[in-house]
Amino acid sequence: MLGSIEAGGTKFVCAVSDLNLNLIDKVTIETTTPSKTLQQVFQFFTKYSIRSLGIGCFGPIDLDIYSRTYGYITATPKLAWQNFNFVQTIKEQFNIPIAFNTDVNVAAYGEFKLGAAQTKNSCVYVTVGTGIGGGVVLNNKILSGKHHPEMGHIFVKRDAQDDFIGNCPFHKDCLEGMACGPAIEKRWNMKPINITDDHKAWDFEAFYLAQAVVNYTLTLAPDMIILGGGIMHKANLLDRIKATSLALLNGYFELGKIDDYLCSPKLGDNAGIIGGLLLAKEELNQA
Amino acid sequence: MLGSIEAGGTKFVCAVSDLNLNLIDKVTIETTTPSKTLQQVFQFFTKYSIRSLGIGCFGPIDLDIYSRTYGYITATPKLAWQNFNFVQTIKEQFNIPIAFNTDVNVAAYGEFKLGAAQTKNSCVYVTVGTGIGGGVVLNNKILSGKHHPEMGHIFVKRDAQDDFIGNCPFHKDCLEGMACGPAIEKRWNMKPINITDDHKAWDFEAFYLAQAVVNYTLTLAPDMIILGGGIMHKANLLDRIKATSLALLNGYFELGKIDDYLCSPKLGDNAGIIGGLLLAKEELNQA
Numbered sequence: 001m002l003g004s005i006e007a008g009g010t011k012f013v014c015a016v017s018d019l020n021l022n023l024i025d026k027v028t029i030e031t032t033t034p035s036k037t038l039q040q041v042f043q044f045f046t047k048y049s050i051r052s053l054g055i056g057c058f059g060p061i062d063l064d065i066y067s068r069t070y071g072y073i074t075a076t077p078k079l080a081w082q083n084f085n086f087v088q089t090i091k092e093q094f095n096i097p098i099a100f101n102t103d104v105n106v107a108a109y110g111e112f113k114l115g116a117a118q119t120k121n122s123c124v125y126v127t128v129g130t131g132i133g134g135g136v137v138l139n140n141k142i143l144s145g146k147h148h149p150e151m152g153h154i155f156v157k158r159d160a161q162d163d164f165i166g167n168c169p170f171h172k173d174c175l176e177g178m179a180c181g182p183a184i185e186k187r188w189n190m191k192p193i194n195i196t197d198d199h200k201a202w203d204f205e206a207f208y209l210a211q212a213v214v215n216y217t218l219t220l221a222p223d224m225i226i227l228g229g230g231i232m233h234k235a236n237l238l239d240r241i242k243a244t245s246l247a248l249l250n251g252y253f254e255l256g257k258i259d260d261y262l263c264s265p266k267l268g269d270n271a272g273i274i275g276g277l278l279l280a281k282e283e284l285n286q287a
Numbered sequence: 288m289l290g291s292i293e294a295g296g297t298k299f300v301c302a303v304s305d306l307n308l309n310l311i312d313k314v315t316i317e318t319t320t321p322s323k324t325l326q327q328v329f330q331f332f333t334k335y336s337i338r339s340l341g342i343g344c345f346g347p348i349d350l351d352i353y354s355r356t357y358g359y360i361t362a363t364p365k366l367a368w369q370n371f372n373f374v375q376t377i378k379e380q381f382n383i384p385i386a387f388n389t390d391v392n393v394a395a396y397g398e399f400k401l402g403a404a405q406t407k408n409s410c411v412y413v414t415v416g417t418g419i420g421g422g423v424v425l426n427n428k429i430l431s432g433k434h435h436p437e438m439g440h441i442f443v444k445r446d447a448q449d450d451f452i453g454n455c456p457f458h459k460d461c462l463e464g465m466a467c468g469p470a471i472e473k474r475w476n477m478k479p480i481n482i483t484d485d486h487k488a489w490d491f492e493a494f495y496l497a498q499a500v501v502n503y504t505l506t507l508a509p510d511m512i513i514l515g516g517g518i519m520h521k522a523n524l525l526d527r528i529k530a531t532s533l534a535l536l537n538g539y540f541e542l543g544k545i546d547d548y549l550c551s552p553k554l555g556d557n558a559g560i561i562g563g564l565l566l567a568k569e570e571l572n573q574a
Binding site: 121173 | 409
């Protein structure tokens with residue numbers, strides 16, 4: 001059996017499957033402290049004899065296998081999890097092969113192998129919610145060097161009519177600071193879900209996310225970009241981003257059909273769990 | 288022997304070397320029309336018996352080997368070269384293995400293998416001159432999918448005091464439109480070389496290029512970024528970009544030592560030619 005953990009800032013989702021990735025069991029655990037949360041994680045997996053485990057974890061994390069702190073969650077604002085040696089803690093409980101990467105990279109891998117990008121050679125997966133994050137798969141491999149991408153924090157140009165200062169604690173008006181859910185809420189003093197379709201908020205949102213699409217496209221030249229996360233559930237937002245991306249690119253770069261290039265995730269909320277199982281299977285095959 | 292062509296918009300540099308990359312001969316040819324320029328290129332290489340050829344070409348070019356127009360220069364504003372079948376024209380003259388990529392990708396590869404990034408696993412090479420272009424090497428390989436990156440055209444935020452409209456014919460105020468040599472000249476009505484070190488022009492320039500450094504860093508997570516091209520010869524500009532990049536990142540991303548992360552090219556004007564020879568050698572070994 002294979003195991004998968006989607007370790008998020010508010011909840012952990014754990015799952016086991018057979019070697020063909022058929023789901024056997026799944027559980028959701030609240031994220032509190034490492035010891036409390038991991039105790040429940042262990043309880044769940046102990047019921048099964050998993051042979052390998054794939055983990056997609058909130059960041060930042062250390063992915064440099066030559067680093068002293070490989071497998072750690074590093075400078076997260078979630079204090080209880082700062083400098084937590086995630087991989088080692090799991091290893092001490094279950095001495096099995098472990099794949100470890102960021103939540104968005106693992107979700108990108110799930111969408112790449114079995115989701116929206118299944119027929120492509122590369123993809124970028126972006127999630128727009130409480131924060132903005134992205135994962136990249138190029139030539140069948142998750143992109144990460146000594147560090148993983150943090151592409152939600154790139155800078156983009158401001159809408160000339162937008163005087164919101166931005167709410168990223170590090171960069172103020174980076175993409176995340178201008179376009180994540182809490183930024184929308186703070187700018188308009190309304191929950192995004194309560195903002196009407198014709199509100200200017202969505203013009204701004206489409207403008208910022210379209211610039212992100214353009215910048216990722218010009219820098220990575222992927223075969224497609226998948227836009228997911230809570231904010232992307234907003235009706236018509238994807239269509240607006242498509243139109244604005246094309247207008248901004250202005251014919252400079254050959255995207256192919258925009259409807260094939262910019263898409264919603266196909267695995268929905270399961271992208272992370274499925275990506276984790278895929279990585280667990282590969283880890284087992286290589287072990 | 289190995290052959291290398293650095294095909295630029297104003298000149299072609301051609302070179303031959305032995306199999307150990309020791310330079311034997313080199314010539315510079317004016318870029319006029321394909322037939323006139325290529326005639327001189329052929330004349331040069333016919334003197335030697337080259338066994339393979341590496342080409343770094345101005346773009347946009349078609350790198351998709353499954354495409355009907357693979358090996359073409361595509362939508363360039365240089366009309367004589369639009370839709371020119373570069374690879375096939377060379378193949379008809381010399382029936383040898385040919386590596387074909389963008390000028391910046393090939394230069395990036397030269398710097399990666401034998402230059403500033405020699406000890407690294409990945410690098411981004413950016414040239415700031417008449418235009419702004421970038422090449423990427425990740426895990427020993429040049430990054431390019433169906434398309435090559437066009438990372439000089441990303442969007443970045445404007446300096447609040449900068450009212451220059453931008454001079455990119457496609458995107459107006461993209462990075463290239465705000466920070467390439469002609470943009471500086473147009474904004475200040477002075478040649479960049481005549482602008483004094485303490486002029487505000489260099490604050491703007493450092494601000495835009497530092498944002499590019501930040502965006503490439505957060506998107507690609509490379510081991511280092513190399514900044515070359517005519518504008519980068521400006522005294523202190525690299526140091527200013529280092530300081531501004533660190534200020535903008537604000538501790539969010541672990542770069543290591545900034546002096547090891549942001550560097551000048553080591554091969555200088557030879558990066559493209561050497562990159563081409565390296566690719567020619569690999570092409571020969573694989574043939």
